[in-house]
Amino acid sequence: MSPKVSEQHLEERRDQIMDAAVRRFSRHGFHQTTMDEICAEAEMSKGALYRYFSSKEDIVAAMYERSINQESVMMNEVLEQDGPVAALVSLSEGVYAKLSDPAARDGYRLAVQLWAEAMTNPRIYELQMQEFELWGPVIAGIIEEGQRRGEINGDLNPELVPRVIGGMFMGIVLQKSWDAGVDVDACCRIVSALLAGDFSRAVPIGLGTRKRGSAKT
Amino acid sequence: MSPKVSEQHLEERRDQIMDAAVRRFSRHGFHQTTMDEICAEAEMSKGALYRYFSSKEDIVAAMYERSINQESVMMNEVLEQDGPVAALVSLSEGVYAKLSDPAARDGYRLAVQLWAEAMTNPRIYELQMQEFELWGPVIAGIIEEGQRRGEINGDLNPELVPRVIGGMFMGIVLQKSWDAGVDVDACCRIVSALLAGDFSRAVPIGLGTRKRGSAKT
Amino acid sequence: MSPKVSEQHLEERRDQIMDAAVRRFSRHGFHQTTMDEICAEAEMSKGALYRYFSSKEDIVAAMYERSINQESVMMNEVLEQDGPVAALVSLSEGVYAKLSDPAARDGYRLAVQLWAEAMTNPRIYELQMQEFELWGPVIAGIIEEGQRRGEINGDLNPELVPRVIGGMFMGIVLQKSWDAGVDVDACCRIVSALLAGDFSRAVPIGLGTRKRGSAKT
Amino acid sequence: MSPKVSEQHLEERRDQIMDAAVRRFSRHGFHQTTMDEICAEAEMSKGALYRYFSSKEDIVAAMYERSINQESVMMNEVLEQDGPVAALVSLSEGVYAKLSDPAARDGYRLAVQLWAEAMTNPRIYELQMQEFELWGPVIAGIIEEGQRRGEINGDLNPELVPRVIGGMFMGIVLQKSWDAGVDVDACCRIVSALLAGDFSRAVPIGLGTRKRGSAKT
DNA sequence: CATGAATGAGAGTTCATTCAT
DNA sequence: AATGAATGAACTCTCATTCAT
Numbered sequence: 047m048s049p050k051v052s053e054q055h056l057e058e059r060r061d062q063i064m065d066a067a068v069r070r071f072s073r074h075g076f077h078q079t080t081m082d083e084i085c086a087e088a089e090m091s092k093g094a095l096y097r098y099f100s101s102k103e104d105i106v107a108a109m110y111e112r113s114i115n116q117e118s119v120m121m122n123e124v125l126e127q128d129g130p131v132a133a134l135v136s137l138s139e140g141v142y143a144k145l146s147d148p149a150a151r152d153g154y155r156l157a158v159q160l161w162a163e164a165m166t167n168p169r170i171y172e173l174q175m176q177e178f179e180l181w182g183p184v185i186a187g188i189i190e191e192g193q194r195r196g197e198i199n200g201d202l203n204p205e206l207v208p209r210v211i212g213g214m215f216m217g218i219v220l221q222k223s224w225d226a227g228v229d230v231d232a233c234c235r236i237v238s239a240l241l242a243g244d245f246s247r248a249v250p251i252g253l254g255t256r257k258r259g260s261a262k263t
Numbered sequence: 264m265s266p267k268v269s270e271q272h273l274e275e276r277r278d279q280i281m282d283a284a285v286r287r288f289s290r291h292g293f294h295q296t297t298m299d300e301i302c303a304e305a306e307m308s309k310g311a312l313y314r315y316f317s318s319k320e321d322i323v324a325a326m327y328e329r330s331i332n333q334e335s336v337m338m339n340e341v342l343e344q345d346g347p348v349a350a351l352v353s354l355s356e357g358v359y360a361k362l363s364d365p366a367a368r369d370g371y372r373l374a375v376q377l378w379a380e381a382m383t384n385p386r387i388y389e390l391q392m393q394e395f396e397l398w399g400p401v402i403a404g405i406i407e408e409g410q411r412r413g414e415i416n417g418d419l420n421p422e423l424v425p426r427v428i429g430g431m432f433m434g435i436v437l438q439k440s441w442d443a444g445v446d447v448d449a450c451c452r453i454v455s456a457l458l459a460g461d462f463s464r465a466v467p468i469g470l471g472t473r474k475r476g477s478a479k480t
Numbered sequence: 481m482s483p484k485v486s487e488q489h490l491e492e493r494r495d496q497i498m499d500a501a502v503r504r505f506s507r508h509g510f511h512q513t514t515m516d517e518i519c520a521e522a523e524m525s526k527g528a529l530y531r532y533f534s535s536k537e538d539i540v541a542a543m544y545e546r547s548i549n550q551e552s553v554m555m556n557e558v559l560e561q562d563g564p565v566a567a568l569v570s571l572s573e574g575v576y577a578k579l580s581d582p583a584a585r586d587g588y589r590l591a592v593q594l595w596a597e598a599m600t601n602p603r604i605y606e607l608q609m610q611e612f613e614l615w616g617p618v619i620a621g622i623i624e625e626g627q628r629r630g631e632i633n634g635d636l637n638p639e640l641v642p643r644v645i646g647g648m649f650m651g652i653v654l655q656k657s658w659d660a661g662v663d664v665d666a667c668c669r670i671v672s673a674l675l676a677g678d679f680s681r682a683v684p685i686g687l688g689t690r691k692r693g694s695a696k697t
Numbered sequence: 698m699s700p701k702v703s704e705q706h707l708e709e710r711r712d713q714i715m716d717a718a719v720r721r722f723s724r725h726g727f728h729q730t731t732m733d734e735i736c737a738e739a740e741m742s743k744g745a746l747y748r749y750f751s752s753k754e755d756i757v758a759a760m761y762e763r764s765i766n767q768e769s770v771m772m773n774e775v776l777e778q779d780g781p782v783a784a785l786v787s788l789s790e791g792v793y794a795k796l797s798d799p800a801a802r803d804g805y806r807l808a809v810q811l812w813a814e815a816m817t818n819p820r821i822y823e824l825q826m827q828e829f830e831l832w833g834p835v836i837a838g839i840i841e842e843g844q845r846r847g848e849i850n851g852d853l854n855p856e857l858v859p860r861v862i863g864g865m866f867m868g869i870v871l872q873k874s875w876d877a878g879v880d881v882d883a884c885c886r887i888v889s890a891l892l893a894g895d896f897s898r899a900v901p902i903g904l905g906t907r908k909r910g911s912a913k914t
Numbered sequence: 915c916a917t918g919a920a921t922g923a924g925a926g927t928t929c930a931t932t933c934a935t
Numbered sequence: 936a937a938t939g940a941a942t943g944a945a946c947t948c949t950c951a952t953t954c955a956t
Contacts, residue, residue, distance in 0.1 A: 059919095075383040077294035081947060091921050096948065131463045155382060162379035165372060165440050166292040174441065198463045199456050203449045210453045213434020220433055221426050223382050224391065232420045236427045239416050240457040246348045246415045247460045298930060308938045313931075509817035511728035515951060525917045530952075565897045589816060596813035599806060599874050600726040608875065632897045633890050637883045644887045647868020654867055655860050657816050658825065666854045670861045673850050674891040677898050680782045680849045710940095732926060742942045747927070 060098050063088050064112065067105045072152040076106070076159045103169060106160065110173035113153075117180050130192030134185070134211070135238045141215060142234035145222055155223045161216070182208040211241070277315050277325065280305045284322045289369040293323070293376045320386060323377065327390035330370075334397055347409030351402070351428070352455045358432060359451035362439055372440045378433070399425040428458070494532050497522045498546065501539045506586040510540070510593040537603060540594065544607035547587075551614055564626030568619070568645070569672045575649060576668035579656055589657045595650070616642040645675070711749050714739050715763065718756045723803040727757070727810040754820060757811065761824035764804075768831050781843030785836070785862070786889045792866060793885035796873055806874045812867070833859040862892070 066088035070079040081102060085092050099105045144150050164174040185208035192198030214237055222228045239245040283305035287296040298319060302312050316322045361367050381391040402425035409415030431454055439445045456462040500522035504513040515536060519529050533539045578584050598608040619642035626632030648671055656662045673679045717739035721730040732753060736743050750756045795801050815825040836859035843849030865888055873879045890896040 055919095073383070075379070078383060080945080082945095092948080093922065093950080094920050097919065100948090102947075134463075158382055159379050161437055162292070162376050165375055166290075166295060171441065192463060199461055202453050202456060202462070203446070206446060206449050207453055209435065209438050209445065210431060210450055210457070213438060213450075214427060214431045216434035216437055217430020217432065218426065220378055221430060224388060228426065229420070229423060232423050233427055233430075236419050236424055239419060240427070241463060243460050243463040244416055245419070245460050246351075246409065246458060297928085302939095309931085309940095310933085310938050311936080314936075317931095319930075507817075509813070512817060514949085519918095526919095526952085527917050527954085528915080531915075534952095536951075568897075592816055593813050595871055596726070596810050599809055600724070600729060605875060626897065633895055636887050636890060636896070637880070640880060640883050641887055643869065643872050643879060644865060644884055644891070647872060647884075648861060648865045649868065650871055651864020651867035652860065654812055655864060658822060662860065663854070663857060666857050667861050667864075670853050670858055673853060674861070675897060677894050677896050678850055679853070680785075680843065680892060680894040706940095731924080733924095743927080744929080744943065745941050748940065751927090753926075 056098075059090075059094075060108065063090065063095055063098055064105060064109050066090075068109065068152050068156050071106075071159055072155040076102075076163055103167070106163070106170060107173060109156070110160075110170075110177060114173075114177050114180060117177070121180060121184065129197060130188045130195065131197055131242055133188050134192075134241045137185070137188075138211070138215075138237050138241065139234060142218070142230050142237070145219065145230040148226075151226065154219045158220055158223045178212070181212060184208075185211055214240075273315070276307075276311075278329075280307065280312055280315055281322060281326050281329065283307075285326065285369050285373050288323075288376050289372040293380055320384070323380070323387060324390060326373070327377075327387070327394060331390075331394055331397060334394070346414060347405045347412060348414055348459055350405050351409075351458045354402070354405075355428070355432075355454050355458065356451060359435070359447050359454070362436065362447040365443075368443065371436045375437055375440045395429065398429060401425075402428055431457075490532070493524075493528075494542065495546075497524065497529055497532055498539060498543050500524075502543065502586050502590050505540075505593050506589040510597055537601070540597070540604060541607060543590070544594075544604070544611060548607075548611050548614060551611070563631060564622045564629060565631055565676055567622050568626075568675045571619070571622075572645070572649075572671050572675065573668060576652070576664050576671070579653065579664040582660075585660065588653045592654055592657045612646065615646060618642075619645055648674075707749075710741075710745075711759065712763075714741065714746055714749055715756060715760050717741075719760065719803050719807050722757075722810055723806040727814055754818070757814070757821060758824060760807070761811075761821075761828060765824075765828055765831060768828070772831060772835065781839045781846065781848055782893055784839050785843075785892045788836070788839075789862070789866075789888050789892065790885060793869070793881050793888070796870065796881040799877075802877065805870045809871055809874045829863070832863060835859075836862055865891075 063084065067079070067084045070083050070087050074083070081092065081095065084102075084105070085095050088095065099108065145154060160170060160174065164171040186204045189198055189202070189204040189207045193200045193202075193204065218228070218230060218233050218237075222230055236245070280301065284296070284301045287300050287304050291300070298309065298312065301322070302309050305312065316325065362371060377387060377391065381388040403421050406415055406419070406421040406424045410417045410419075410421065435445070435447060435450050435454075439447055453462070497518065501513070501518045504517050504521050508517070515526065515529065518539070519526050522529065533542065579588060594604060594608065598605045620638050623632055623636070623638040623641045627634045627636075627638065652662070652664060652667050652671075656664060670679070714735065718730070718735045721734050721738050725734070732743065732746065735753075735756070736746050739746065750759065796805060811821060811825065815822040837855045840849055840853070840855040840858045844851045844853075844855065869879070869881065869884050869888075873881055887896070
């Protein structure tokens with residue numbers, strides 16, 4: 047019998063390390079953060095840390111796994127909606143809303159660090175792709191449904207729409223990472239307009255048919 | 264012996280170094296690239312390199328300056344168009360077209376590296392913002408014009424539309440950096456549809472007014 | 481609860497640890513073996529191990545003591561023989577025979593590790609000398625007897641003959657440690673020939689006095 | 698053109714490092730010696746050292762190569778002799794004579810360290826075998842010649858005689874490493890006696906034929 | 915008695931930068 | 936101007952040993 051140290055304790059320690067690492071990676075960068083700093087931030091000795099993670103890369107991999115788990119849980123909630131376009135907009139709103147939360151800052155700034163890392167590190171790349179696979183097919187499915195219903199432009203490749211929609215989000219995350227002052231809610235409204243076909247009309251006049259702006263009639 | 268090295272020679276040497284650095288940063292990452300590697304790639308000694316750049320960061324800064332100069336030249340060309348929406352679409356097409364060029368790969372992969380770097384390095388951050396300032400106001404101007412004409416949704420904050428449109432581009436760059444196989448042209452068509460209000464309609468019914476995608480009638 | 485753990489239990493545990501350590505030291509080297517590995521091999525916790533031995537060096541010291549005890553038992557058996565040369569040969573045969581046993585491999589490979597260690601570690605050195613003292617005087621005694629009888633070259637320093645004979649054995653052990661394929665029995669025959677004055681004759685002519693090798697008559 | 702730093706300078710630096718390493722390895726052991734200590738002993742910075750050797754193992758490998766080169770030069774000198782037995786004895790005398798030189802102490806103590814290392818490290822093992830290949834075939838050749846002439850016992854496997862003769866030397870080296878006081882010259886005389894069939898005679902009497910001891914008649 | 919989580923000094927190695935030539 | 940040898944602080948990771956449970 048091992049003396050205490052439950053499964054839970056073990057998980058807590060790992061979380062403690064990951065949380066510390068998120069903070070440092072996010073604020074100082076992945077490569078600029080030393081293991082010593084993570085230890086200090088986690089209030090733990092080096093030896094202890096290495097008992098739970100065998101390398102810096104390992105910590106990052108575990109972070110991905112943790113967030114993939116959390117996201118896949120969340121995924122199933124946001125889905126059911128009136129129609130494809132509404133689903134898309136609602137999905138976006140959910141996702142952008144989290145960007146507004148100051149508490150999420152470390153998390154999405156970390157993401158940017160890891161995007162760069164994924165370019166160069168096959169293991170991180172693989173995990174990044176796994177995370178993408180969580181969202182990509184869901185959005186692609188919505189698009190296909192929308193195209194069947196005639197609500198979404200049928201000329202567009204449904205496989206690639208997630209790349210554009212996801213890309214839009216990534217781009218906003220990036221800018222929010224640079225500048226906490228970016229008004230994500232307002233950005234989200236622009237995104238929603240784009241998705242709802244409400245951003246522009248090629249020919250302005252026509253008038254009566256649909257009025258631009260918030261006015262309904 | 265010539266009394267001084269010509270301005271031109273100096274510029275050529277700097278370019279030679281920057282080109283080498285772009286290749287290494289792009290392929291191996293900014294932090295993973297050593298000065299030795301840059302020297303080897305540039306076929307130059309350490310001493311020579313340090314004569315032209317006083318640090319790794321300095322090379323990156325010079326890269327930004329170089330690309331800012333190039334882009335501001337290009338800027339003035341793409342502008343004049345029939346109307347705001349057409350201008351937007353044309354701008355996008357120009358910009359995405361470059362992503363398709365395999366020769367540009369090192370360049371945009373470098374960009375991703377620097378985005379992460381800008382998050383933690385004030386000097387890089389400043390330069391990144393300068394680059395953004397090149398495009399942001401231009402797009403904002405187009406949006407305002409579009410809103411005046413009633414062609415673009417007047418509810419949207421024109422200051423933030425560049426963030427979304429630029430963000431979309433960044434997101435595609437990121438994904439193209441990860442996977443060279445991404446079909447950027449097809450993505451661009453999706454972007455154009457979004458910008459042209461041609462992506463979706465909230466109400467599906469075929470009113471005949473606007474033709475949607477492949478749908479007949 | 482029993483008031484105290486039996487002497488026997490204690491000895492068993494120590495043997496269990498030493499056996500595990502022998503295997504690891506032998507296969508991976510003394511310095512390359514970690515306490516963790518010994519624990520794993522001994523199927524025992526770190527805490528338990530440290531209850532029986534207070535350091536890595538301590539384990540090695542105990543190993544020496546154990547083998548010194550075993551050898552001194554064995555010593556008394558091989559001794560009585562017809563004459564000094566026969567005794568020497570018989571002693572060698574006994575000792576080399578053990579090298580042929582694959583089960584002894586870990587043991588003699590460990591020895592090589594410890595020879596190197598004895599060079600720099602005074603405590604190990606002391607133990608190694610103790611082990612030598614087991615054999616040295618015995619062989620020296622045989623030599624002196626042989627010299628008295630006129631069977632062994634009287635010019636040779638009897639104190640040093642054990643060094644040469646023992647050295648020969650060590651050298652074979654070393655080579656067998658490197659290459660399990662070495663034919664120790666054949667080597668032993670060479671050793672016996674050397675000891676019996678049967679290796680060479682300075683003058684080749686077949687004087688008939690002593691038969692050489694395969695030569696008949 | 699590189700600025701100074703001839704081939705010779707480069708070789709001197711490498712020697713400087715190897716010499717320092719020999720001293721430390723020999724006196725404190727291979728594993729107990731840190732790179733810092735080698736640097737200090739070589740009066741050189743860590744960075745400088747790593748310019749010449751990319752790892753601790755690399756230093757050892759270079760040492761082997763250096764000594765293999767030196768030995769193979771020496772090899773060709775000692776060879777020609779009156780007959781096989783004389784050649785053997787002369788070879789031994791040459792080799793043991795070097796052990797008596799106090800200046801050689803670091804070198805042969807290092808050897809012992811590496812013997813242990815070779816057991817466990819394939820690269821070192823390979824080099825050790827290479828070194829053995831320098832001597833082994835030479836001695837084997839002498840033995841075969843001796844057997845042809847009837848001067849050496851024809852029953853003995855000539856391939857294995859080098860193992861025994863070399864082993865004898867290794868065993869003496871080992872003991873000299875432990876105790877600088879060992880009288881190597883006297884040991885060498887014992888070795889010579891063994892090789893010359895002058896160590897013992899199975900049957901003591903016979904008398905007149907050959908008298909034991911230094912006396913000629 | 916036993917456990918194994920925790921410690922932290924220290925190992926080998928790297929690399930941006932300097933500077934004598 | 937150019938060279939590349941030299942520097943040494945800093946890095947990631949290891950491991951013998953301790954001790955609360």
